[in-house]
Amino acid sequence: MTDLMAIIQSGNGNIKLEVTGEDLLMFSNQLIxxxxxxxxxxxxxxxxxxxxTKEEVKKMCDVCDTTLWHWAKKNYLKPVxxxxxxxxxxxxxxxILGERNPSI
Structure with a gap:
């Protein structure tokens, strides 16, 4: 069985499988x-x-709109x-507050 898995994972094997409708149904139900x-x-x-909100963040972090914009551009703080x-x-x-104030 291990050899079969190695062949499948390597992509070097030619394998044919027979699958019943019941098998497919069970597989799809498991995926769902x-x-x-x-x-x-x-x-x-x-x-x-x-x-x-933006206003809450500006107040909490003591920053301005420009800083929030820069943080978003640098992926430091992405808005949602x-x-x-x-x-x-x-x-x-x-x-962010933890990074800026390690004592918090």
Missing amino acids: SRAKHELSTAIAEARKEKYL KVGNKVRYRQSDIQK
């Missing part, structure tokens, strides 16, 4: 279940996240679109 689980986990995490509004993840702000 896995995707649902991963999506529900991601949604749960996103619901825990708090999103801050929530609908048609620009928001910032509170967790990202906490990371």
Whole structure:
């Protein structure tokens, strides 16, 4: 079995498989279940996240609009679109404040 896996992973083998409709159905159901689980986990995490306005971030970090713009350009602090509004993840702000003030 290990040799077969090595051949498959290397891409050097010519392999033919017979798959029944039942096998495909089981495989697709497993994929769907896995995707649902991963999506529900991601949604749960996103619901825990708090999103801050630009004004809140400027006040918390004691910076101006230009600094936020530079941070976004450098991928230091990327804004997130929530609908048609620009928001910032509170967790990202906490990371920045931790980097700037190690004693926090």
